[in-house]
Every structure is written in structure tokens, then in C-alpha cells.
Amino acid sequence: MSVRLTVSDVKLSYGDFQALKGVSFDIEPGQFVTLLGPSGCGKTTLLRCIAGFLEPQSGEIRFDGCIMNDVPPHKRNTAMCFQSYALFPHKTIYENIRFGLRMHKVPVTEHDELIQKAMDMVGLTGLGNRKPYELSGGQQQRVALARCVVVRPNLLLFDEPLSNLDAKLREKVRVEIRELQRELGITAIYVTHDQAEALAISDTIIAMNQGCIEQIAAPRTIYDKSANRFVADFIGTANLLRSSFREKDICNVVVDTDIGSFTALDDNYTKLDDISVSWRPEDMIPVLEGQDIPRGCNVVSGIVRNSVYMGDRLDIFMNCQEHVFRASVARDYVIPEGSSIRFAVPFAKTRIVQG
Amino acid sequence: MKKKKFEWGYLLLLPGLGYIGFFVIVSAYIMIAQSFGLYNAITGEVSFTLEGWRNVFTKSFFDALWFTLRTSVLSALISIVITYPLALLMQKTKARKWLLPLIKIPYFVPGLVGSFLIVNLIDYHGLLNEVLLLLKIISEPMRLRNDANGIAVIAIHVWKNVPFMMIIMFSAIEGIRQDVKDCARNLGANSLQVLLHITIPLTVSSALVSVILTFIRTFNDYAISSTAGPMNPLSLSNLMKTTAYSYNDWVTAGCIGVLMTIVTVIFMVLYTVLGKYLQNGGK
Numbered sequence: 210m211s212v213r214l215t216v217s218d219v220k221l222s223y224g225d226f227q228a229l230k231g232v233s234f235d236i237e238p239g240q241f242v243t244l245l246g247p248s249g250c251g252k253t254t255l256l257r258c259i260a261g262f263l264e265p266q267s268g269e270i271r272f273d274g275c276i277m278n279d280v281p282p283h284k285r286n287t288a289m290c291f292q293s294y295a296l297f298p299h300k301t302i303y304e305n306i307r308f309g310l311r312m313h314k315v316p317v318t319e320h321d322e323l324i325q326k327a328m329d330m331v332g333l334t335g336l337g338n339r340k341p342y343e344l345s346g347g348q349q350q351r352v353a354l355a356r357c358v359v360v361r362p363n364l365l366l367f368d369e370p371l372s373n374l375d376a377k378l379r380e381k382v383r384v385e386i387r388e389l390q391r392e393l394g395i396t397a398i399y400v401t402h403d404q405a406e407a408l409a410i411s412d413t414i415i416a417m418n419q420g421c422i423e424q425i426a427a428p429r430t431i432y433d434k435s436a437n438r439f440v441a442d443f444i445g446t447a448n449l450l451r452s453s454f455r456e457k458d459i460c461n462v463v464v465d466t467d468i469g470s471f472t473a474l475d476d477n478y479t480k481l482d483d484i485s486v487s488w489r490p491e492d493m494i495p496v497l498e499g500q501d502i503p504r505g506c507n508v509v510s511g512i513v514r515n516s517v518y519m520g521d522r523l524d525i526f527m528n529c530q531e532h533v534f535r536a537s538v539a540r541d542y543v544i545p546e547g548s549s550i551r552f553a554v555p556f557a558k559t560r561i562v563q564g
Numbered sequence: 565m566k567k568k569k570f571e572w573g574y575l576l577l578l579p580g581l582g583y584i585g586f587f588v589i590v591s592a593y594i595m596i597a598q599s600f601g602l603y604n605a606i607t608g609e610v611s612f613t614l615e616g617w618r619n620v621f622t623k624s625f626f627d628a629l630w631f632t633l634r635t636s637v638l639s640a641l642i643s644i645v646i647t648y649p650l651a652l653l654m655q656k657t658k659a660r661k662w663l664l665p666l667i668k669i670p671y672f673v674p675g676l677v678g679s680f681l682i683v684n685l686i687d688y689h690g691l692l693n694e695v696l697l698l699l700k701i702i703s704e705p706m707r708l709r710n711d712a713n714g715i716a717v718i719a720i721h722v723w724k725n726v727p728f729m730m731i732i733m734f735s736a737i738e739g740i741r742q743d744v745k746d747c748a749r750n751l752g753a754n755s756l757q758v759l760l761h762i763t764i765p766l767t768v769s770s771a772l773v774s775v776i777l778t779f780i781r782t783f784n785d786y787a788i789s790s791t792a793g794p795m796n797p798l799s800l801s802n803l804m805k806t807t808a809y810s811y812n813d814w815v816t817a818g819c820i821g822v823l824m825t826i827v828t829v830i831f832m833v834l835y836t837v838l839g840k841y842l843q844n845g846g847k
Contacts, residue, residue: 262746282749283757295747299765308761312752360751 211238211396212272212363214259219268221254228254230420231268236398236413241390243399243407246417247443252400253368255417259398260366261285272363283312288357289366292373294349296341302328302352303337309360327359330389347378354386358393365390365397371406383410404444408432416440432489438564441487448493448509448534452486452561462561468530471507473559481563490524492558493536495544496551506553509534513548525550592825598818606814616815625820627797635714635789635799636782639721640775644733647726648771651733652763664734671727675720675787682720683709683792709792716792717799721782728781729774736770737763769839776835780828800824 214236221229228251236242244252257263259270261282270277277285288309297305306324315323328334331351341349350370357365367386371379387410390397401407407414408428416423416431416439424436435441438449452464452471462478464471464486471486493509502508511529518540525536525544536552544550597603601613650667654660670678685691686708693705709716740763748758789799798806800820808817 260746260750262749281754282746283752283754286752287750289747289750291743291747293741293743295741295743297744297748297762308748308753309751312748312757356751366750 211394213238213274214364214396214398215269215271215274216255216259217269217271219255219258219265219270221251221258221263221265227420229258229265232417232420232422233268234415234422234425236396238396239394240412241387241397241399241410242413242415243401243411244415244417245401245404245407245444246423247402249419250417251420252402252417256289256366256368256398256400259364260287260289285364286360286362287364287366288360288362289368290350290353290357290370292369294341294353294370294373296349296352296356298341300340301337302333302339302341302344305341305352306337306356306359309356313360315360323359324355327355330358331355331385346374347382350374350382351385354389358389358395361393362395365395367397367399367401369401370399372401372403379406386410408444414444416444418443433560435487435560435562437562438485438487441485441560441562446490446535447487448490449485449487449562450532452484454480454484461556464561468509468532471554471559472556473561474556475561478561481561483564485562485564487560487562488554488558490535490537491522493534493538493552493554495536495538495542496553502551502553503555505556507556507559508551509554510549510551513544513546513550516544516546527552595818595821595825598814599822600818601815603818604814613815616813616819619813619816620819620823624797624803628800628803629823631714631794631797632783632789632800635717635721635793636779639718639725639782640778642718642722643725643729643778644771644775646722647729647733647774648767650726651730651737652759654730654734655737664730667730668727670723671731673724675724675785676791678724679720679788679791682723683716686716686719710794712794712797714789714793717789720788720792721785724788725778725782729778732770732774732777733767736767740766772838773835776831776838780831780835783831784824784828 216235217233219229219232220227230251232251232255244255246252254263258265261277261280265278272285297308300308303324306327307320310320310323324337325334328337331354333348333351333355336344336348341352344352350373353370370386371382374382383406386399399407399410408431411428413425414428414431415425418439424431424440426434426436431440432444435444435447441447442449450466450468450471452466455463455465455470457463457478457480460474462473462475464473464484466486473486488507494503494506496502496508509527509529511527511534513525514528514533515524515526517524517526519537521540522537523540523542523544525538527534527536527550538544594603599616601616602610604610654663654667657663673681683690687693688705688707688709690708692708693702696702697705708719744766745758745762748762753761784801785799786801786805790802790805793799793802801824804817804820804824807813807820
């Protein structure tokens, strides 16, 4: 059974430090939501409030409309995958997975079948008699996952569960986590500071900064239509330039910057005081000498400062007056350092963000 | 084959090895030799004899052995019964910053000084008896010092051992990662279940180790049993001292010393085996 999670105006302080400054959001049953933000933004604090390890000083946390603020952690029926896996070192893998069943008073006759099923689900078949220290990091993470899903929680909580794994394994396990969550249909909240992980795994991303929510949106929206300068900068890489509003027609907004004017395709634009123009490095199209700038594009020109070969692409860092912009182009390009270069940035890929 | 070059770095081991060699091996050898009449530091006259080993197993010896074993086991068990819950409570309370150093004080007080302190409290007209008389709980003072059951000895050992055990147990309890306990709560365990399924299993090895270490300390004690213990039976260390100094029978005293060492070594082996057993998760 999965629940609808409602967090309303949750505040929590440690002394003078406000870790959560009135956070509110709503998660539909069965959704996979990621809390994404830099270290110290309050995402783990929020997760611990949802699990019941921390009590908010104000605000409400509801599961299917029931206020959970005073419900102790062991009665919330949530299951958390910890960053350190938190396996019980004195118990075998089988006993680790069985622990939740015993605590939930599941009839003993059902234990074997449920544990076997959970172990098969995460690919741990035959490892039941081992102790946690006899397993690799990836296997330990799977045990933690099996231990969580075996109790069929209302809510699956993940606190940076993959941060101790190497890049390849991280990618593999995150796919497994997503598939498992889809299969079981349990509402899941996943905390990470890795934006690539958040984009790959989530139905919805909640971008957090300094105890506040900056944006709640689907991965594609949050990446393509970042709400503000922080989100644009934190999620992926963005070129940002302070700007001022000049004019708006039906679907285009024109802003002025110190390197010239930019046009952005934005029919929902509402006039703001403090704005920046933003575009992604991979949306920059190199315009070679003698070629014309394509229609519907802004132009950014400058001198190549660094040309970094990344294997799957070439990253160009270019000086444009006192600014440094980053462009990602196909790896076949040969762009020498010190050369002049022009890039076209489509209006449709140019965003006006707050801040 | 190339001759292996002498490693001068091994010389750095000399101070440590010298200590072990001189104070442990040599003194053990002297004690064993003495028990067979092959060492005499007073007259220098030596001759092999089994007289000491024939004389040692008297009623006094067995009484002393039983008394010493009983007081050591009881004081170790009582100490852990007090220490374990105290360490658990201490870990929860914010006052531990000043409570812990306070509890550790008896550990740093010399055994003899502690002995006098407790003796003064539990003596015939000590504070305890006077208070109980005043409250009319007892009609006449109880004899708690030098009693045959060794109540005073046990009380002083407990007073002295609780801080020692606290150091071990508090570290063990503090050593349990918070996320492991949080995980248990998250999986449906209440506070008591966390204690029974996580905290106790993860600290029981430290508890056993501290019981054995305390037993060894108590078993070989001289100062406390000589000030607060009974004249009959004596503790083993007191019997050894009396045999040597009062009866001038250094050979039999050597035998008692050897037997005390054997008991200690048995418990040291037990400690090592138990430690390894628990480290391997009971296999």
C-alpha cells in the first residue's frame, strides 16, 4: 500500500540555524520524488522528519491525510535505505531482512517465502547465511533495499543510498531501485545531491536550497525550464548572465545584457525585477567562419580559453568580455585554444530566470 | 642464496621485550623454581623438593580458593549488573559530560585508600550501621567488615570495578552507530526492542570481556582483602603472604603463587577465545 504524503509549512531549527524554513509539498501515491540540493540545504533533515527521527517545530506531515507529527518512527510504516546501509553487523543477511517482519509481527510461517522473494528481487539469492562484512558495497546496498521492501512499507525513503558506490555500480543500482519501486508501486522519496541521479530516477524533483524549496517539477521541466538562477546553475551546467527586461511580444522576451541583447522564447513570462538569461552548454551550436547565424538564434562570440576533451564530447570554455561561458560540442570538432569562435543559441533554448 | 641482512630496527623492540622478559618470564620462572625449592632469595640454599606441592592442598588453601573465587565472581557479576544499565542511561543523558568523570573517580583512587573509605562506611559503628540503627531497620550493628562471606570485600571491589567497566561499556554502547539504531526503529522496533535486538547483542561481547578482566583484577587483589577481608578464610593472596612471611614457608607460598597464576592464565585464555568467538559472530 502506498500513501499520499503531504508536507505543510514544516519548520525546524538547530539553535539559531534554520534547517527548514516552512517547506510544503504534496506527493501522489506511487510517485518517485527526489529531494535535490547542495549539502546543508535541509533535504536529509526533511527526510528524517518524514521518517519520524526528527520532530518539526511547526507544520504538519500527513500520510493519506493523517497527521504523523506525534507518531513514533516504529509506527509510521516507512522504510529507509541509509547512506551507510546501516545493516545489523551481528545478524546474517537472512536475519537482517527478517528483522522488519519480526517487528511487524508477520506470521513466522510466511517469513521464508517473503525473504526469499525479496532476496531474489534484488539478486541476492544464496547469500542469506553471509554476514554483512562478507559482502561488497553493492551487495550490502541490495540487502538494505531488500530489508526495506520486504515489510511492504507505505513509504520508501532513500538517504543518498548510492553515494558510497563507484560510478558504474551507482548507475546499475539506481536503475534497479527505480524498477523495483515501479514494480511495487510504493511512494518513494529519494535524497541526493547528484543532479544526474535525480534526473535519471525521478518522477518529480524537489530542488532545495538553504532550507527552502526552489522548484518542484518533472526532471525535463526542471532542466529545461528552471525557475531561478539557483536551480539553473545547480541542475546540470548553465551559462548565466545578469540581464534587464527590454520588451515582450506574443511569445518572445527580449532582454539586455552587457554583451548584447538576448531573445528567449517564453510565452509565460511575467515581468520580474531581478533576472538572468540562461542557456545550457549543450544547446550552443558552433558557427564556423563563413557560415551564417541560423534564424531564431542568439549569438555568443569570444575567444577559446580551454578546450577539454571529455570522451563523449568536447567542452569549450570561452572568454566573452569578462565572462566565461561553457559550450559542449560534438567530440569530432577541433577547436584550438586562443581561436575566435561564435556560437548560436536558439531562442527556444534560451531561458529568462529569476535571480 | 643471499644472506639476509640484519634489521637494526628490531633493536627498537628491546625496551618492550626487556620488560616482558624481565618482569614476566623471569619472575614466573623464579616463582616456579621457588615452588620446587630451587630458588631461595633469603639464605641462598637450594635443593629440589616436592614438599611445597604436598603441603599446599590443605583445607586453608581450598577455603581461600573458594573465598577468592566467590568474591571475585560475585563482585564481577554485581559490577556488570550495575554498570550495564548505568552505561545505557549515561549514553542517553545530557549530563554525561560531568557524570562520567565523576563515576570514573574510584578507578583512580588507590585500592587501599578506597578500602579504608568503604571500611569506615560499613564498619561496626560506621555510617551505614548507624543510619540503619537510627531508622530502626536493625536492632544491633551488622558485622560487615572482615565477615566470612566477604561482603565488605565484594562491596569495595564493586566500588572500584564499576568505573573500570564503565569505561569499557560506555565506549561499546557509544560505538553502536546511530543509523543502525534508527534503522531498527524505522523497521518497526520500539525502544525496548532496539535494546534487546541491537544494543545488547552488539555490546554483550564487551560486557563479557569486562567481566573476565574484572575477575582477573579481583582474583589477584591483595590490598582490599587484607584490609576488609576475614581472617578465616583468607584470600589466596593473603594466604600466600601469610605462608611466606608468618610461617617463613616460601616454597609453599611459591606453590600458591603458581596456582594463582594458573587460574589467571586459564581466564586469560578464556578471554582470548571468547573475544575471538564473539568477533566471529559466535562461530
